[in-house]
Amino acid sequence: MVGLLDRRLVFVTGKGGVGKTTVAAALALFASEHGRRTLLCEVDAKGDVASFLESKPTSFTAGEVLPNLWAMSMDTEASLREYLRLNLRIPVVGRIGPLAKAFDFVATAAPGVREILTVGKLCFEVRERHYDLVVVDAPATGHIIGQLAAPQAINELVKVGLIRSQTDWMLDILSDPLQTGVAIVTTPEEMPVNETIELVDRIGKETTVELASVIVNRVLPELFGRSEEEVFDKLCADSATSELTRLAGADPGPVLTAARLAVTLRRTNAGHLERLRTALDPAVPMLYLPFLFARYHGLRSIRQVARSLGEELGF
Amino acid sequence: MAPRRAPEATAGRGSLENLLASREIIVACGPGGVGKTTTAAAAAAMAAARGGGKVLVLTIDPARRLANALGLEGIGNTERRVPDSAFASAGIKPRGQLFAAMLDTKESWDDLIRHHAPDDRTRDEILANPLYRNISGRFVQSHDYIAMERLFEIHSEGIYDLIVVDTPPTRNALDFLDAPERMAEFFSSRLLRWLIVPYRSRLVNFASKPFYQVADRILGTQFLADIAEFFILFQSMYDGFIERARAVQRLLADRRTSFIVVSTLETVPLREAEFFAQAITERKLHLGSIVLNKVLPDYLRDPAGAAVAERLRDRAQEIAEAVAPTIGVPDTAQVRRVLAEVGQNYMDYRLVAQSEAEKRTELFTTAEAVVSVPYFETDVHDFAGLMRLGAGLWGE
Numbered sequence: 001m002v003g004l005l006d007r008r009l010v011f012v013t014g015k016g017g018v019g020k021t022t023v024a025a026a027l028a029l030f031a032s033e034h035g036r037r038t039l040l041c042e043v044d045a046k047g048d049v050a051s052f053l054e055s056k057p058t059s060f061t062a063g064e065v066l067p068n069l070w071a072m073s074m075d076t077e078a079s080l081r082e083y084l085r086l087n088l089r090i091p092v093v094g095r096i097g098p099l100a101k102a103f104d105f106v107a108t109a110a111p112g113v114r115e116i117l118t119v120g121k122l123c124f125e126v127r128e129r130h131y132d133l134v135v136v137d138a139p140a141t142g143h144i145i146g147q148l149a150a151p152q153a154i155n156e157l158v159k160v161g162l163i164r165s166q167t168d169w170m171l172d173i174l175s176d177p178l179q180t181g182v183a184i185v186t187t188p189e190e191m192p193v194n195e196t197i198e199l200v201d202r203i204g205k206e207t208t209v210e211l212a213s214v215i216v217n218r219v220l221p222e223l224f225g226r227s228e229e230e231v232f233d234k235l236c237a238d239s240a241t242s243e244l245t246r247l248a249g250a251d252p253g254p255v256l257t258a259a260r261l262a263v264t265l266r267r268t269n270a271g272h273l274e275r276l277r278t279a280l281d282p283a284v285p286m287l288y289l290p291f292l293f294a295r296y297h298g299l300r301s302i303r304q305v306a307r308s309l310g311e312e313l314g315f
Numbered sequence: 316m317a318p319r320r321a322p323e324a325t326a327g328r329g330s331l332e333n334l335l336a337s338r339e340i341i342v343a344c345g346p347g348g349v350g351k352t353t354t355a356a357a358a359a360a361m362a363a364a365r366g367g368g369k370v371l372v373l374t375i376d377p378a379r380r381l382a383n384a385l386g387l388e389g390i391g392n393t394e395r396r397v398p399d400s401a402f403a404s405a406g407i408k409p410r411g412q413l414f415a416a417m418l419d420t421k422e423s424w425d426d427l428i429r430h431h432a433p434d435d436r437t438r439d440e441i442l443a444n445p446l447y448r449n450i451s452g453r454f455v456q457s458h459d460y461i462a463m464e465r466l467f468e469i470h471s472e473g474i475y476d477l478i479v480v481d482t483p484p485t486r487n488a489l490d491f492l493d494a495p496e497r498m499a500e501f502f503s504s505r506l507l508r509w510l511i512v513p514y515r516s517r518l519v520n521f522a523s524k525p526f527y528q529v530a531d532r533i534l535g536t537q538f539l540a541d542i543a544e545f546f547i548l549f550q551s552m553y554d555g556f557i558e559r560a561r562a563v564q565r566l567l568a569d570r571r572t573s574f575i576v577v578s579t580l581e582t583v584p585l586r587e588a589e590f591f592a593q594a595i596t597e598r599k600l601h602l603g604s605i606v607l608n609k610v611l612p613d614y615l616r617d618p619a620g621a622a623v624a625e626r627l628r629d630r631a632q633e634i635a636e637a638v639a640p641t642i643g644v645p646d647t648a649q650v651r652r653v654l655a656e657v658g659q660n661y662m663d664y665r666l667v668a669q670s671e672a673e674k675r676t677e678l679f680t681t682a683e684a685v686v687s688v689p690y691f692e693t694d695v696h697d698f699a700g701l702m703r704l705g706a707g708l709w710g711e
Contacts, residue, residue, distance in 0.1 A: 017347050247638060255661040
């Protein structure tokens with residue numbers, strides 16, 4: 001399978017709360033540090049990308065936030081303007097205000113129109129080779145299918161016209177595994193794993209885009225092996241308490257309970273990971289990113305995630 | 316309706332008890348991945364168990380095991396009674412009755428069309444229209460609207476004393492709050508009428524209008540005609556829709572309705588939750604509570620615990636040698652490794668717990684109650700687990 005960094009367009013998706021934006025930003029940062037001229041595009045304009053990269057707010061016009069790394073946020077109306085400016089030389093474009101409003105209106109009713117303006121802009125950047133790699137902080141699992149399947153949907157709904165011919169080249173880019181891939185971010189927890197398994201299935205059935213990778217975020221460290229756990233159990237036994245209290249200077253109860261908590265959490269997570277692994281095609285690479293026990297967030301944590309991601313990608 | 320038990324005077328700022336006893340509708344919202352669905356289910360189960368009356372939880376997309384716990388496996392739009400045996404499995408004899416339903420977007424839309432369509436022919440044409448099928452099935456914003464619409468429908472039937480509704484994960488935090496209003500605006504728009512005029516009257520030469528020239532070149536004539544047909548069909552239901560959307564909006568703003576914002580104390584969800592809370596307040600809706608889920612236990616911030624952990628980590632060798640005979644493990648190196656790991660682990664978790672506690676104090680809110688629910692080591696997968704979470708919501 002083609003490596004993540006060797007593609008030209010990577011959609012990063014996942015259930016809300018799993019760290020999708022963090023991973024997308026880390027992937028883009030790592031790529032930019034490894035010689036790829038990279039564009040990171042935030043589709044849900046929440047401003048998280050700017051906050052994580054500690055840059056000024058992103059806009060539809062991409063700005064270089066770090067060396068070799070550009071960031072932008074999607075704006076479907078701006079995308080429409082750009083599209084019209086580039087493709088249609090019609091005098092009415094001067095009076096774009098009401099046109100955009102009308103289009104917005106049609107887009108609300110006609111599913112896929114808004115999505116195609118998003119995907120269209122991303123594919124345009126790929127086709128024009130403005131960047132080596134475009135990383136998309138894509139919508140969450142509930143919405144990504146609508147986005148990836150938009151060109152197809154339009155292709156089926158619209159039989160003739162400019163937009164029809166436009167979807168053809170987009171489909172060529174999206175359907176080409178050498179160029180495009182989806183990375184699903186998850187955590188080793190029940191709901192994210194369930195959603196990932198369902199999404200993998202839907203991506204295969206409803207879109208033409210290849211699943212490039214499943215990235216498991218916030219994997220807890222393994223505290224002990226099996227024999228060490230036996231030692232731990234003995235340390236927790238009532239017979240050891242008074243001796244351990246004397247040696248440690250105070251009641252070790254909270255510390256031992258915390259270790260028990262960590263072991264249980266890790267074990268529960270391992271069960272969900274096993275379920276995920278079994279459900280996935282073995283050809284799909286799984287990447288593991290450790291839980292960050294850290295107070296900081298922002299660029300410093302993105303750098304740390306980028307390093308882990310790099311190791312997992314074999315750099 | 317069964318009489319509702321008066322709330323305990325003692326239940327206070329750290330509990331959902333008062334809120335659930337005094338409202339008819341509770342809307343649970345918040346960022347994705349924070350346990351919103353489970354929280355809604357647990358709150359409803361507690362209200363049924365302790366408060367009494369008929370309580371319904373309307374969920375969107377529960378985890379399979381939660382659906383199982385509620386007896387919802389394979390069930391669609393219709394409400395089902397959660398059997399008392401489910402409560403019994405958790406050792407509880409409920410005062411009231413718990414019902415659960417899962418929102419099926421497509422089915423709800425079809426029901427709505429059947430309800431509003433002026434005649435059978437229009438109904439069938441709409442149900443068969445490709446654009447309608449796309450909107451009801453795939454279109455994201457339709458989920459937001461239909462969830463609120465279904466809530467309205469069930470509430471107006473007057474069967475339940477309390478309805479707890481889970482909200483769909485939205486692209487934008489405010490989508491579902493604005494959905495009824497936007498739907499009303501959409502159907503009353505002048506643009507809509509303008510768009511469909513040429514298709515109603517062949518006298519107008521629409522091809523001469525610049526908008527149609529552009530739209531035609533982009534979208535193609537057939538697609539425009541499809542859109543127009545869809546709107547013409549929909550217009551027959553215009554009044555019903557507008558009225559309904561406005562009524563839904565009024566219900567959300569009514570004092571019988573309250574919102575709870577569910578979050579964790581992680582940076583990103585919390586920021587989003589604050590945004591939610593602010594939006595609710597700005598819209599003059601009632602913000603009843605903020606529920607903080609998966610809060611790490613207090614013992615992780617115990618100062619004495621930190622001292623012990625550092626000692627175990629930093630003097631692992633010495634302590635291992637001393638304790639090895641007591642526990643009967645000859646391999647002191649192994650004991651040293653375990654002690655060091657145990658100590659470091661506490662310090663790691665402590666860091667996270669402390670940062671959470673700081674965020675908890677910084678949390679500014681106008682909510683009547685802020686409820687912290689502890690981190691449970693396993694996911695909620697049975698009714699007992701749900702009741703354990705419920706007890707947390709009651710501040711126990």
